[in-house]
Amino acid sequence: MTRATRCDVVLIGVGGQGVLTIGEILLDAAAAGGVEAMFSPTKGMAQRGGFVKAELRLGAGDAGPRIRVGGADAVVAMERSEALKGLAFAKPGGAFVLYDSVWEPTGVMLGVDEYPTRERVLEAIAATGARPILLDPALCPTVGGKPASPNVFTLGALVAATVLSELIGADAVEKTIAARWPRAADANLVAFRSGEKALDGGRA
Amino acid sequence: MRRIVTGNQAVALGALRSGVRVVTGYPGTPSTGVVEHLLTMELPGRHVEWSTNEKVAFEIAAGAAWAGQRALTTMKMSGVNVAYDALISIAYSGTNGGLVILVVDDPGVSAGMAEQDSRGFALLSDLPMLEPSSVAEAYEFVVAAFEVSERARTPVFLRLTTAVALTSACIEVSDEVAPPTLAPGEPPGGETRAGESGGAALGRGVILERDIARYTKAGSKICLDQHRDLIERLNVAGGVIRAMGLNDLRLAGKPGGVGAVAVGSTYAYLTEALAVTGLKPEQVSILKAVATTPFPREEAETLLRHCGTVLVLEELEPFFERELWIAARRIQSDARIVGKLDGTLSRLGEYGVDEVVEGLSVALQDTPVRREGPKAVLASANREPKERGAVCEAAPRPITVCAGAGRGGEHDLKGEPSSTVLPLADLTGREDASRGASPTPAPRPITVCAGVGRPPEDDLKGERTASVLPSALRDTQGRRGDVEPAPRPITVCAGCPHRGTYMAIEAAIKKAGLSKDAVMVTGDIGCTILGMNPPFELIWNEVSMGSSVSLAQGYVHAGIKTPVIATIGDSTFFHAGMPGLLNAVQRRVPLTLVVMDNGWTAMTGMQVNPGTDDAFQAGGRRIDLARILPALGADRFDIVDPYDLPAMTTVLADGLREPGVKVVLARRECAIQARRHGAAAAVAFDAAKCVLCKRCIKVTGCPALGCSASDGAEQLGQNRVPGPSGSAGRERITVDAALCNGCGLCATACPTHALGCPPNVSCEQLGSKPARVGFNKGRGGQP
Numbered sequence: 005m006t007r008a009t010r011c012d013v014v015l016i017g018v019g020g021q022g023v024l025t026i027g028e029i030l031l032d033a034a035a036a037g038g039v040e041a042m043f044s045p046t047k048g049m050a051q052r053g054g055f056v057k058a059e060l061r062l063g064a065g066d067a068g069p070r071i072r073v074g075g076a077d078a079v080v081a082m083e084r085s086e087a088l089k090g091l092a093f094a095k096p097g098g099a100f101v102l103y104d105s106v107w108e109p110t111g112v113m114l115g116v117d118e119y120p121t122r123e124r125v126l127e128a129i130a131a132t133g134a135r136p137i138l139l140d141p142a143l144c145p146t147v148g149g150k151p152a153s154p155n156v157f158t159l160g161a162l163v164a165a166t167v168l169s170e171l172i173g174a175d176a177v178e179k180t181i182a183a184r185w186p187r188a189a190d191a192n193l194v195a196f197r198s199g200e201k202a203l204d205g206g207r208a
Numbered sequence: 209m210r211r212i213v214t215g216n217q218a219v220a221l222g223a224l225r226s227g228v229r230v231v232t233g234y235p236g237t238p239s240t241g242v243v244e245h246l247l248t249m250e251l252p253g254r255h256v257e258w259s260t261n262e263k264v265a266f267e268i269a270a271g272a273a274w275a276g277q278r279a280l281t282t283m284k285m286s287g288v289n290v291a292y293d294a295l296i297s298i299a300y301s302g303t304n305g306g307l308v309i310l311v312v313d314d315p316g317v318s319a320g321m322a323e324q325d326s327r328g329f330a331l332l333s334d335l336p337m338l339e340p341s342s343v344a345e346a347y348e349f350v351v352a353a354f355e356v357s358e359r360a361r362t363p364v365f366l367r368l369t370t371a372v373a374l375t376s377a378c379i380e381v382s383d384e385v386a387p388p389t390l391a392p393g394e395p396p397g398g399e400t401r402a403g404e405s406g407g408a409a410l411g412r413g414v415i416l417e418r419d420i421a422r423y424t425k426a427g428s429k430i431c432l433d434q435h436r437d438l439i440e441r442l443n444v445a446g447g448v449i450r451a452m453g454l455n456d457l458r459l460a461g462k463p464g465g466v467g468a469v470a471v472g473s474t475y476a477y478l479t480e481a482l483a484v485t486g487l488k489p490e491q492v493s494i495l496k497a498v499a500t501t502p503f504p505r506e507e508a509e510t511l512l513r514h515c516g517t518v519l520v521l522e523e524l525e526p527f528f529e530r531e532l533w534i535a536a537r538r539i540q541s542d543a544r545i546v547g548k549l550d551g552t553l554s555r556l557g558e559y560g561v562d563e564v565v566e567g568l569s570v571a572l573q574d575t576p577v578r579r580e581g582p583k584a585v586l587a588s589a590n591r592e593p594k595e596r597g598a599v600c601e602a603a604p605r606p607i608t609v610c611a612g613a614g615r616g617g618e619h620d621l622k623g624e625p626s627s628t629v630l631p632l633a634d635l636t637g638r639e640d641a642s643r644g645a646s647p648t649p650a651p652r653p654i655t656v657c658a659g660v661g662r663p664p665e666d667d668l669k670g671e672r673t674a675s676v677l678p679s680a681l682r683d684t685q686g687r688r689g690d691v692e693p694a695p696r697p698i699t700v701c702a703g704c705p706h707r708g709t710y711m712a713i714e715a716a717i718k719k720a721g722l723s724k725d726a727v728m729v730t731g732d733i734g735c736t737i738l739g740m741n742p743p744f745e746l747i748w749n750e751v752s753m754g755s756s757v758s759l760a761q762g763y764v765h766a767g768i769k770t771p772v773i774a775t776i777g778d779s780t781f782f783h784a785g786m787p788g789l790l791n792a793v794q795r796r797v798p799l800t801l802v803v804m805d806n807g808w809t810a811m812t813g814m815q816v817n818p819g820t821d822d823a824f825q826a827g828g829r830r831i832d833l834a835r836i837l838p839a840l841g842a843d844r845f846d847i848v849d850p851y852d853l854p855a856m857t858t859v860l861a862d863g864l865r866e867p868g869v870k871v872v873l874a875r876r877e878c879a880i881q882a883r884r885h886g887a888a889a890a891v892a893f894d895a896a897k898c899v900l901c902k903r904c905i906k907v908t909g910c911p912a913l914g915c916s917a918s919d920g921a922e923q924l925g926q927n928r929v930p931g932p933s934g935s936a937g938r939e940r941i942t943v944d945a946a947l948c949n950g951c952g953l954c955a956t957a958c959p960t961h962a963l964g965c966p967p968n969v970s971c972e973q974l975g976s977k978p979a980r981v982g983f984n985k986g987r988g989g990q991p
Contacts, residue, residue, distance in 0.1 A: 018696070020947075053911045054698040088693040109696045110742060113905050113915040117694050124691045 008167035010063035012071045014093040017082035018107045019053050022155030026080065027058045029159060033172045033180040034062050044069035053107075055086055062171055078166045079134065082158060083107050084125055096133030099165050102126070103139045103158045137165050143202045145194060152195035156181065160199020174200065211381045215346045215372040216241025218379060219310055222350030223280045224251075226306070227386030230272035230765045231256045232265035236284030237319035238370045239312035243282055253388045255765040257795060260787040262287035263294050264758045266309065267751065267788065270298045270363070271730075271762015273307035274423070274749070276400075276415035277388065278354055279762070282310040286321045288329050293752040293784075299333040299363055300434040301422055301751075302441055304415050305766075306354035307363040309335075312373045315523040316558030319370075323556070325524035330365045330501040334438050336445040337365035337501040338454065339472035343377035345498065352452060360445035362438075365501075369523060371473045371558065402726035402770070411767040416728060416748070420740045423749035424731065426698075446502040456496040457507040459514050460489070466571050467493035467515035467543075469508070469532065471500055471522035474559050478521065481564035485572070492568075497522075503531040512541040519571040520547035523559050546571045697741040702912035703888065703949030705876035706736055708850030709804050710744040711907065711953060712874075713773060715853065716860035722770060727864075728763045732756040732776040732785070735811045736804045739775065743909040747775060754784025761788070761797045771864040772799045778833060779809040779817040786840070792869050793841045800863040800870040801842075804850070805833050806878035814881060833873055843868030850874045853956050879949055888949030897962035898941050905941075907957035912947035915939055 013030070017023035024045045034041035045058035059071045073092050078099040081087030087102050094100050104122055111117035122138075129136040144157045163169050163177055181196055182189040213221065220242045223231060233243040235258060246256045255272075259265035262283040269279035283291060288311050295309070311326045330337035336356055340349040346368060357364040399409040402416055410416060417423075421430050449455070459467075470478045475496050482489055495511050497504060511518060512535060520529040526548040536543060546552050552570045553563060700706045717727050724746065731737045731747035732755060740747040751759060760774040776785050781803050792799060809815040816824050818831040838845045844866060848856040856874065863870035882888070890912075905913050916939065941962070955963040 053696075053701065055696055085694045086696070088691060108914065108916075109694050110699070110905060110909045111697075112694050113913075114902060118692070119694045120691050128691050 008171050010061075011077045011167050011171050012062070012064065012075055013060040013078045013080065013162075013166075013168075014071055014076040014090055015056075015058040015060065015080045016086050016090040017056050018086060019056050021056070021082045021105070022153060023056050023080075023082050024058055026155050026159045026162070027060045029156075029177060029180050029184065030060055030062075030168065030172065032184070033176040036180065037172055037176050039063060039171060040065060042067075042069050055089065057089070062168075078162060078168070080158060080162050082155065084122060085109075085120055087125055088120065088128060091128055091132055094129065094132035094134035098134045099137055099162075100129045100132070100134040101137045101139065101158060101162050101165060102129065103141065103154055103161075105141050105154065135165075137161060137203065139199070139202055143198070145198045147191040147194050150191070152191060152198065154195075156192045156195040157199040157202070160196040160201075161203045162199070164200040164203045209381055209383050210378050212376055212378050213343065213347075213381065214241055214374060214376050215340075215343045215368055216312070216374070217245045218343050218347035218381075219280075219282075219350050219366065219368070220245040221381050222347040223278075223308070223354075224254075224385045225347075225382055226351050226354040227278050227388055228280050228354075229254055229277040229305075229388035229767070230269055230279040230762065231281070232259045232268045232279075233257075233282035233310075234259055234262045234265050234287055234290075236262075236287055236312075238314055238373045239282050239284040239287070239310065239368075241373065242280075242310060259758075260791040260794070262291040263752075263754075263784070264787050264791045266291040266298075267294045267755045267758030268762040268765065268791070269309075270294065270303070270307060270751070271759035272766040273303045273305040273357075273363070273762070274301075274415070274417075274759075275728075275763045275766035275768060276305045276413050277766040278306040278308075278358075279766075280308045280310060280350075283312075284319070284321070285311055285313045285324050285326045287311070288326050289324075292329065292333075294755050294758075295329070295335075295363070296333045297425060297751045297755070299335050300425070300431070300438050301749075302361040302437065303357060303363055304361070304417070306357040308350065308353045308357060308366050309363060310366045310368070312368045312370065313524070314370045316370065318374075323524065325527070326365070326367055327500060327527050328525065330367075331527065334442045335363055335365050335501065336360065336442065336449065336499065337367055338449075339367045339498050339500055340372060341470070341473050341475040341496065341498055343372060343375055344379040346372055347379060347381060349454075349498070352454060355452070356445050356448050359448045360441050362441040362445055364445070367472070369473050369558070371476075402723060408722055408726035408770050410726060411769040414763075414766055414768045416725070416768075418725065418745070418748055420748075424737065424740055424747075425750055426737050426740065442502050446504075449499045449502075450504070450506070454499040455504045455507050456498075457494075457510060458489075459493045459510070461491050461493065463514055464516040465491070465493065465514075466517050466519065466568075467495070467511045468519040468521060468568070468571070469495045469497050469511065469528060470564075471497045471520070471528050474521035474523065474564065477559065477561045477564045480561050481568055484561065484565050485568050487568070487572075497528060500528055503528070503535075505535060508532055508535045509539050509541075512536050512539060512543045515543055517544040517546060517571045517574065519567045520545065521553075521559065521564055521567055522547070523557075524555060526555070544571075544574065698738060699741055699743075699909045699911065700735060700738045701879055702910050702944070702947040703879035703883070703951045704735070705806055705850040705874065705879065705951075706739065706804050707908055707910065708853060708856065708876070708951070708953055709775070709802060709874045710739040710746050711956075712848075712850065712853055712856035712860055713739075713746060713775075713802065714744065715857040716864060719857060719861040720771070720864040722864075726770045727773065728760065728768065728770070729773045729775060730756040730759045730763075732774075732780045734777040734780050734809070735806075736775055736777040736780070741909075743906055752784075753780050754786075754788055757785055757788030757792060757799075757801055760799045760801075761792055761795070764797050764799060773860075773864075774799060774801045776801065776803055777810075778803060778805040778807065778819045779815075781833070782818050782831075786836075789840055789842075789869075789871070796868060798867050798869070800860065800872065802860070802872045802874055803833060803837065805873055805875045806881075807875075808878045808881055810878045810880070814878070834875070837871050837873055840871075841869075842871040844870040845873070846871075847873045847875055850876050851951050851953065853953065879951070883949055890943055890945040890948035891950050891952060891955055892964045893941065893943045894962050894964065895940060897960045899960050899962075900939060900941065901959065902941070903957045903959060904954040904963055908954050910948075910954055912944040913954060914942040914944060916942055 015023050015027050027043050031041050031043040040063050042061040074095055076093040076095055079090040079094050080101045081090050082103045084104050084106050112119040126136050139161055144154050145152050163174050181192050185192050266281045269281035272279040313326050317323045338349045338353050340346040353364045353366045400414045401407045493515055495507055522528050529547040548555055553567055729747050731750045733753050737750045756774040756776045760772045763772050807820055809817045819833050822830045846859045848859050
């Protein structure tokens with residue numbers, strides 16, 4: 005069997021969700037395992053509740069940081085409406101992980117703008133030929149009475165659902181998580197493993 | 209009426225002839241004479257000033273032009289370096305009223321500073337540039353520049369050189385001086401009104417246009433669209449210039465002969481040089497290039513097709529010459545191009561007759577010229593190089609007398625590749641030996657100039673192709689399927705003090721009996737610009753660091769009758785806002801400046817600036833805006849807490865009614881940083897009192913507020929709830945306790961007191977916290 009050597013991941017969400025953290029953890033884990041990695045996040049106004057996008061390229065060699073339209077082995081979206089901005093990158097046969105949280109913009113709350121339904125978004129994902137992987141926020145566990153980090157939860161599902169599991173390996177990712185949050189390692193590892201498990205039940 | 213004027217005075221008079229309303233500048237030889245001349249005149253209804261610096265000067269002119277008036281700003285070449293931050297930004301937005309930037313370059317450096325060629329700035333910013341060749345043309349071209357500016361809606365550069373700017377000549381000057389304001393679309397003599405009928409009178413011909421896509425730079429979509437529009441405006445300007453016939457092409461002689469491109473003031477020496485060389489004007493094709501950006505492609509190509517050799521005469525950098533090489537390649541012309549790139553002419557110094565003669569001599573060496581009089585001798589291929597060299601050294605070179613000490617002497621140019629100049633005697637009276645032998649390029653058809661604008665070409669094509677879309681465009685345009693993401697305009701963070709400032713400005717405008725559509729609120733760079741977005745839609749524009757204060761002055765000088773407010777952050781004010789404020793104070797310009805001081809350079813990720821608390825200065829020291837601002841001399845200075853809505857509204861409303869410069873320091877530490885210093889308490893929410901009017905969301909747009917129909921809606925934080933589709937039940941307001949810092953601004957908007965003060969904070973405190981000088985490092989909601 006041929007081991008995967010490459011994986012292009014597009015990460016999408018809203019500033020504050022920890023979308024970029026997913027990429028940083030994978031970047032660290034890849035580097036620790038000797039996998040070539042490139043991470044290119046959006047910055048600036050993203051941290052103000054706006055649209056956030058990042059591109060992570062593993063094993064891409066000397067290529068540039070941008071992933072081609074239709075070229076992502078995995079798209080990860082952490083907000084339902086913003087997920088639509090990732091459709092262009094979805095690749096037939098690739099994974100599209102949707103953590104289906106809803107951050108309604110003001111215009112939607114005031115009834116001025118439309119907000120897409122879960123069904124419409126899943127249909128649109130399916131139309132790209134990518135595998136939709138739905139993570140219901142309700143599946144994100146609570147640890148010690150506090151909600152676990154949804155981004156780490158999503159990361160667990162992402163690793164389990166893609167070639168990242170063999171390219172980087174879940175163990176390496178767990179080590180990176182533990183090193184990143186020494187005082188909250190347990191809670192975050194619970195979140196990560198819940199994500200891995202959720203995949204079994206959450207695959208759409 | 210014929211008058212003796214300098215080139216600079218001609219520009220001044222041409223501007224008056226054009227109906228200019230606002231003229232600004234910063235002195236700098238050789239450009240000083242324009243504003244200086246205007247200041248000697250009585251000019252009711254117009255505003256003329258020396259500004260604090262060239263950037264401020266430009267921004268004031270640009271503000272007036274955005275407001276629909278004609279405006280001129282003047283500077284020497286070095287001044288463009290100072291103004292450029294604002295200039296490139298305004299270039300991307302375009303203009304409404306005519307906006308002309310006069311820059312005087314100083315080849316030969318009669319007055320010191322870098323011998324730079326400002327034409328590079330026109331290329332860099334895709335702005336049209338006109339280069340009058342004489343004092344008379346300086347007068348005419350100001351009028352033309354305003355016309356191009358308004359027809360193409362772009363700022364236009366007018367570039368003089370020392371030789372034109374400081375030379376006096378007797379020229380025809382019209383007695384007519386147009387009244388200020390000739391902007392297109394002006395209601396004849398009437399007041400422009402804001403918004404719907406019945407809106408406030410803004411002033412005669414004043415335009416207030418709310419369009420953040422055009423007047424701000426906050427967002428990649430906005431900026432990419434502006435870049436496309438910029439390119440298109442230059443194309444339009446090219447068409448306008450061509451239709452005006454500014455660049456004059458005269459083909460002469462038989463095909464295959466000599467042609468010359470004379471850029472700007474070099475044209476003035478061409479006739480003289482032709483006489484010296486014994487050539488007649490009808491023997492040489494001449495392109496008088498006085499509008500050089502955009503490159504006059506059709507004229508250049510026509511010249512290349514007609515001529516065997518083209519001499520390019522331009523002082524300083526070979527900008528035109530490079531374009532000519534590209535044009536030659538494009539049409540596969542094998543015409544020889546003589547100029548700087550082949551080493552004939554120098555990039556240094558001012559040109560005079562000698563340089564033109566030198567260039568002509570080289571151009572004539574291998575090119576047949578049809579002669580009618582005594583036959584000129586042309587260099588033949590078999591001529592000994594040594595002999596040529598010897599003759600060259602012997603050639604007399606009269607030195608042209610020029611005002612100023614800096615005319616480039618021979619020694620200045622010695623380092624450049626020496627040219628092969630034929631002695632003048634050799635150029636006249638010898639047989640055309642090479643004529644029969646030299647290959648004559650076949651005549652090429654002359655392309656007729658197309659109409660206005662270049663054909664749609666490669667410039668834009670790429671941007672519309674999905675495969676090469678920049679990522680920012682892909683995000684919004686490369687989607688598949690018909691389901692659209694909800695618009696997500698960026699707003700300020702939960703608890704951000706700027707929210708209080710926006711709300712207070714809105715409230716003050718209302719209190720003053722005005723509508724938002726009648727009050728210009730200029731914006732600046734950084735988080736403070738987010739007031740342009742819903743729900744505030746308060747800030748109209750964003751140009752460059754520190755521009756808000758100067759732009760506001762431009763609107764005032766444009767004749768706007770309603771109050772003008774400028775907003776700026778602390779770091780931005782330190783960066784480049786102070787010169788603008790100094791200018792306003794010095795000129796007693798009625799406006800309100802709100803300095804939104806959150807103590808950090810926040811947008812970029814919390815960097816330290818001069819106003820940041822001492823504790824973070826790493827051995828440096830804090831410079832307190834509360835001490836700097838009053839020292840700058842405003843007529844009124846207040847420090848307010850933006851969480852204290854009533855107090856801030858009162859201060860601002862008073863300011864809108866008062867004359868003079870009012871400065872308000874809206875001071876409260878960035879909510880993100882304040883949270884890091886200490887825990888914050890969320891506002892209390894009493895669902896029983898909520899009538900779901902959503903005023904809290906409408907007024908504040910706070911990200912901590914939600915509206916959901918889901919069960920368990922209070923469990924928010926990073927776990928945002930599934931939206932309406934996944935659940936049933938009554939909609940309800942939610943407060944995200946993880947985001948809310950209890951600033952209480954939403955509570956001021958709640959008519960039923962469903963939203964109230966956080967635990968342990970009295971409601972009295974919420975609405976009436978005392979203004980404070982230092983930063984509040986404790987809980988956001990508590991004094």
